């Protein structure tokens with residue numbers, strides 16, 4: 001495919017590399033706290049040793065959630081989508097300065113939010129539920145990060161329009177198509193927290209509003225919070241559908257199936273937020289039921305993805321001589337760290353997906369809600385399917401951007417396996433602890449009494465956590481040495497864009513039309529959220545004062 005031969009300008013590469021730099025820097029701090037949280041369960045009073053740098057478990061947990069789940073992901077993704085836009089369309093950005101401004105806003109927002117977090121004036125966790133109140137700088141900073149990412153997204157749309165004018169009949173290349181849907185999803189979804197922050201939290205923390213309505217604020221938050229997980233996942237899917245098949249010597253099994261799945265994710269991922277509010281008394285049961293049903297509907301594009309990606313992998317493996325019903329898996333290029341990381345991410349995601357259906361089921365949710373099960377679940381999704389895939393992507397992306405060969409690729413393979421094994425141990429411990437009733441967001445190490453049954457699992461978590469710490473830092477060191485080593489070997493890495501077995505031009509034209517899908521997305525949101533938004537806004541009670549965390 002011609003797309004593989006397009007060479008990006010050095011400026012474009014540098015711009016993407018800056019996104020990566022901030023993302024990995026955030027991870028390098030955020031990932032420090034995960035293992036601390038895991039070890040805390042077996043080393044009582046651990047956090048006393050961290051004073052005066054870190055005042056409390058909750059300050060650390062805020063850093064962990066914000067830096068990993070919000071910053072590492074958003075910066076990596078905007079950088080990656082810049083690549084899928086430029087490389088897919090084979091043209092530079094239409095208004096590069098606009099994208100630079102977007103990136104600048106994101107960095108400024110990150111710095112502004114970092115100040116109160118580091119000063120222990122925003123230890124409100126990454127969900128910042130009121131009535132916990134943070135310094136206004138925290139809300140302002142987060143808003144700027146989001147607005148900056150929107151601006152970068154507008155830059156992608158202008159670029160796409162320019163390409164469309166030059167290529168009125170061509171199908172949008174798949175990786176660009178997937179990238180644009182991811183951005184549209186994000187812009188639509190983040191309206192929820194934008195409204196929450198701008199109309200409630202920010203004026204309230206500035207003293208302009210006497211109180212907030214915590215119930216309605218949570219509804220606004222989860223309007224964004226659920227689709228947020230698809231903002232994280234879709235870039236990994238772009239890689240699994242659009243790059244990974246090429247890396248294993250195969251082709252994308254079906255371009256049309258891949259596109260349908262992306263459209264369904266756009267349409268179905270927003271109107272589900274109440275599945276995070278099953279225990280919120282202010283949301284009527286009927287709406288919880290409707291959102292639960294809609295949540296199950298996301299199972300379909302998920303299964304289409306599993307089928308198409310596995311079929312693409314099998315096609316590649318059989319071309320490499322793979323045989324047997326399952327033994328073809330061995331014929332995949334497991335020695336390539338980028339491939340190994342993404343395959344292992346996919347395997348962990350299988351378990352994450354099963355847990356997700358459990359969470360979505362109302363009566364079982366009541367058992368696991370707010371227990372250690374929940375972080376056990378999302379470390380398989382955002383911290384594995386997504387993070388380990390992004391790690392895998394970096395193993396070709398950083399050589400491509402810097403023109404230098406990956407340092408110690410064998411170590412990178414070990415890194416992926418360490419993450420995989422560490423995560424199996426850790427997440428199994430967390431899930432089980434949750435079923436035994438252990439709460440999440442609780443420093444169990446300082447609890448005066450815990451049931452005996454928890455002890456073994458806490459030890460298991462600590463053990464998994466330490467392995468994960470080694471894996472995280474191995475990743476960071478491999479990337480840093482690759483990028484900054486002056487004597488690194490030159491690389492001629494090309495972007496591994498996969499061809500489709502089915503000619504993309506043969507995929508139906510309606511799969512490349514935006515309007516019907518955007519309208520469907522909007523309509524479904526209006527149906528699934530409209531009546532509750534009207535009800536909650538008309539009965540809004542801005543009565544809760546703030547409780548600043550000390």
Ligand code: HEM
Nearest residue numbers: 031034035037038065068069125375383440441442465468
């Ligand atoms: C380096 C390995 C990691 C370890 C050992 C680890 C460990 C933990 C533990 C034990 C918790 C639960 C804390 C509690 O509920 O009190 C937690 C929470 C969390 N982790 Fe991790 N984690 C790691 C990496 C990551 C990554 C890479 C991400 C995301 C990309 C992530 C995202 C989160 C989030 C969003 C929370 C919830 C924070 C909250 O409840 O406010 N973690 N982590």
Ligand SMILES: [Cu+2]
Nearest residue numbers: 225226275276
């Ligand atoms: Cu959700």
